[in-house]
Amino acid sequence: MRREQGLFAGTAVLTVAGMVAIWVRGPAGSAGTAADRLGGVEIAGGAAQWLWIAAALLGLGWSTVTLGAAVRRREPSVDVIAWLALVGALWVGEPFAGAVIAVMLAGGALLEGRAQARARRELGLLAERMPRIARRDSAAGPVVVAVEEVAVGDRLVVGAGEVVPVDGRLSGPAVLDESALTGEPMPVERRAGEEVRSGVVNAGAAMRLTAIATARDSTYAGVVRLVEQARAGSASFVRMADRWAVAFVPLTLLLAGAAWAVSGDPVRAVAVLVVATPCPLLLAAPIAIMSGISRAARSGVVVKGGGALERLAAGQVLLIDKTGTLTEGRPRLVDVVVAPGGALAADEVLRLAASVEQSSAHVLAGAIVSAAHGRGLRPGAADEVRERHGYGIEGLVGGRRVRLGRTAAPTDDELLTVAVTVDGAPAGVLRLEDPLRPQGPRMIRALRRAGIRRVVLVTGDQGDGAAAVGRIVGADEVFAGCDPAGKLALVRAEQHRPRDQRPGQQQPPGRERRKRTIMVGDGVNDAPALAAADVGVALAARGMTASAQAADVVLTVDRIDVLADAILIARRSRGVAVAAVATGMGLAVVAMLAAAAGLLPPVAGALVQEGIDLGAIAMAMAALIPGRVRTVTLRPEDVATARRLFDEHREMRPLVERVRSVADALGEPPRLEPVRRLVTDLDRLLAHERAEEAELLPIMARALGGTEVTSGLSRTHAEIEFQVGRLNRIVNDGKAPDVIDVRRLLYGLYAILRLHNAQEEEGAFSLVPGGGS
Structure with missing residues (x-):
């Protein structure tokens, strides 16, 4: 990084010093116009010329070193155009043009160096946050041990403000700051029995937990390993851009040679070389791709390199595992x-x-x-x-x-x-x-809007459960009873399946065309399919398994709906890269033709090329600007209200299940006392439903756009109130009720409550970070 800074500072200072020397010398009576002086012709032998020559030589030396390294690696390099432009500028007596080219090369090297340094710095900060010690609970009190000594089953104490050292299960309630893993800034309340991940901070009083993973297998250590793998590499588009740029070299040399041959003026050839340096390709595409990777990481999606980001943008078919992916994976x-x-x-x-x-x-x-x-x-x-x-x-x-x-x-x-x-x-x-994730149906809909054409559910489970989940989330096809080899075969079949054909059917001649597949899973048995797919996506919020190592994209948050956002980010980044490169190279070609015609001298060409580079880079950096994503943003006060109501919603679950238990236990004649106690307790449920009607549904309407999206929930609120009231009248009117009527009302109420709760969790509580589960 220091070398890049030194190169940029040296070339820039020398170039500016030469310009100052001209203007200082100008009033002393030097001959020629300002344009002549800037061209370096009328001040031959002057201080400015030597300053610019020094700047050009610095750039030439740097370019020579990078070319030599590319030759040793047997890689093509477009730096040959810049090298020829620098040599030509010095040869024809255009040192200022050479100095500007040197500044341009140094600026590109500095940008690349800063990006790499930032990645190393962020990785260093992650590594510094890794817990080093843990406090093991014992009869004599907490004992400090190295985090590597913690074993599964150990009881640990985490003080206020301390980082959780390993993945564990809470022994009591806790308030946690999970922003290091999820990006969510607000503290989250967790209950006893819930799992917590290493790397989160205890934002409340001291808490106790039982270790369920060692330090090496815990979440935070896995995240650091993933970030190491996710340094922005060369994306397929960037490699394609490199090939375009290399193909651009003979075109440039041919045009420069033709300009020299037709005009007999070598200065025209140098001018063509000056404006032909393909910096829009060399800088714009990587900047856009790295920007996309950075944006995805903020959403809790770690993309292992630019190639994975580009393949994610091109995805057409989604294959998704059921257990732990579409379902919560936690009983x-x-x-x-x-x-x-x-x-x-x-x-x-x-x-x-x-x-x-x-x-x-x-x-x-x-x-x-x-x-x-x-x-x-x-x-x-x-x-x-x-x-x-x-x-x-x-x-x-x-x-x-x-x-x-x-x-x-x-x-x-x-x-x-x-x-x-x-x-x-x-x-x-x-x-x-193992309940269905409330975000699942919304994610599938969002993925279709993002460009996914086909959704296939694959699972090792048998029975009707897989088909039911497929219907709920809206999958195009469901394959149950799949072992790892079966999932792998499905991925390969989908990659070559014509749009109107199912796997296993014979393909018509000439109809085969490879599809880009995305496989989503979370278990060891998904690893082969993840590796075979064009993009493997693993859920690793609860631990780093073989699936996370085999995947190209890893979700570090326990939400699958962020995948839709990642695809939108990837597609936008690729679009920005294409636009920046196409615009920059198009303008460069126009400038080359102007230079070949003698309309653009080397000095002016260098300045024009610098402007083209800056414009292309600015376009590429637009990928950092937030674009269209699926995530719904709630106001902080709305999040607090929704979380309070969701806590009440979870407290009502046992009462809902009690409705069915009471119905099952009805005898002949019916035992009405349990029913009457149930009706009394259902007053709490009604109070909760009224609070949701008054507070939750307006939040949902603001977030999703209008009261139409809440009308169904409002209707079931009214139906629940009606059914509870009817049940109350039947069992408390002093008459002997018909057991069939009572049982029918109870089972009907139970069905309505289960369906209503599922709709609320999917439509409302899934909008809240940490809610809906």
């Missing part, structure tokens, strides 16, 4: 079913289960602990906890032996079930599901 408790004749209530079964699971790093443990805290339960301390991989976990809670283990695979492959026994007797079953 959520949906119900607690108590054992027939069991002595424990559902909440007590859940509390005992959470008491044992809070010491586990298993993925299901977080869902169970989080659900218990969400219902206001306080898990107790567990002793003699033993966990056997594949078999379950057990421990003593208040003198009771509590054991949890997975049951046999259910017929509904969308549900996970965990059996709970207390003192050897069945106590209940916990039912969990």
Whole structure:
């Protein structure tokens, strides 16, 4: 970087000093006009001429070194035009033109050097933020250890203002600053049982967590490795621009030779060389591509080089995995079913289960602990906890032996079930599901608007679950039961599939044309398909797996809708690069023709070429200006309101599931007391729905453009109010109700509430950073 600065400073100072020398000498009576003096002809032997010659020689030396390096690498280089222009300017006695060319070359080298230095500086800042120590909780208090010594299952303490050292699961609520990973500046509240990632800052009181990954496998270390890989490399368009520029060399030499031969004046040939230096190609395209990579990174999308950015811009077919990609990849408790004749209530079964699971790093443990805290339960301390991989976990809670283990695979492959026994007797079953990401349908719609023509859902799951998810998000085709080899085969088939043909069908002769494919996944089994696709996109917000290493693009935020923004950014960057290069080279060709005709002398040509370069670079830097993206921006006060309502929304989930449980437990004659208690508790739900109607829907209307987008939610609010009121009248009017009517009302209300909650999470809460899950 210092060499580039020295070269630019030296050439610029020498050039300006020569100009000052002319104007100082001018009033002393030197002969000739100002134009003559600037041309360096009338002041031969003067100080200005030698200053400009020195500047040109500096540029010639730099150009010679870069040409030599290109020859050693056996790479073509367009620096030969600049080298010839410098030699020619000195040969025909145009030192000022040579000095301007030298300044132009030095400026380009400085710009490139600054971009590389900035990348190294940002990487250095990331590396400096990496946690070095952790505080392990012990009976004697926190013990400071090196972060490399932290093992999975260790209990850690993170003080206020400290960086979380490894990925972990919270033992209690916490307030976190996640801006280092997500770019979201506002602190985020996390509940007990939720996972936190290394690199985030504790913005509240001291908190405790259980490590679920080592330092090497944690999120922040993986992000630093990704940034190292993502230094802006040579994009395919940049390489194509280099080829154009190299092809431009013989054209330039031919035109310069023709101008000399026709006019007999070598100065015309030098003028053509001066204006032919293809800096718009050499600088504009890389600047636009690097700007696009920078813009994508601000959205939480790490693009591994300019080539990946360009392929992302050209994507036509999207193949997307289901589990962990379109679904959240984190189980959520949906119900607690108590054992027939069991002595424990559902909440007590859940509390005992959470008491044992809070010491586990298993993925299901977080869902169970989080659900218990969400219902206001306080898990107790567990002793003699033993966990056997594949078999379950057990421990003593208040003198009771509590054991949890997975049951046999259910017929509904969308549900996970965990059996709970207390003192050897069945106590209940916990039912969990992997819910669909609320942002999924909106992302698919945004991707289609961004230019994706076909969406294919691929998954290893069996059954109707994959087809249901495909219908919800709007996929064109769904392939279930795919192993890694099957996903790889689908990627290759889609790359050569005609627009009106499905994979596996015979292709008509002459119809095959390669499509640009984008594969999105998050698991190890997705890695082969990610590597085979034109662009592999991995979700790595919860850890760096083999998929992140195989991918070209990595999402470091736990939202898939940012992919649509990344594609829009990539396409805009490529468009800006094309426009800048086409404009710059077009003007350069016009200037070359003018120089060949004798209308543009070398000095004026050098100044014109400098202006063309600056214009092309300015156009390329427009890629840094925010363009059209999908992300909806909410006002800070709206974000705070939406988050408060979303917290209430999550608190209502157990009550919604209770509606179905009460309906299931109705007997003949019906047991109305549980129904009456439910109706009383549903008053809280109605109050919440009214608050959403008054506060949330206006926020949604402002963000998405009008009340039409909220009319459906408003209609279901009214229907929920009506159904609850009807249920209240039936069970409290003093008459013996018909059990069929009560059960029908309960099941109908449950269906409406589930559908309504899904619509709210997709349409409203998914707009909020950290919401909708």
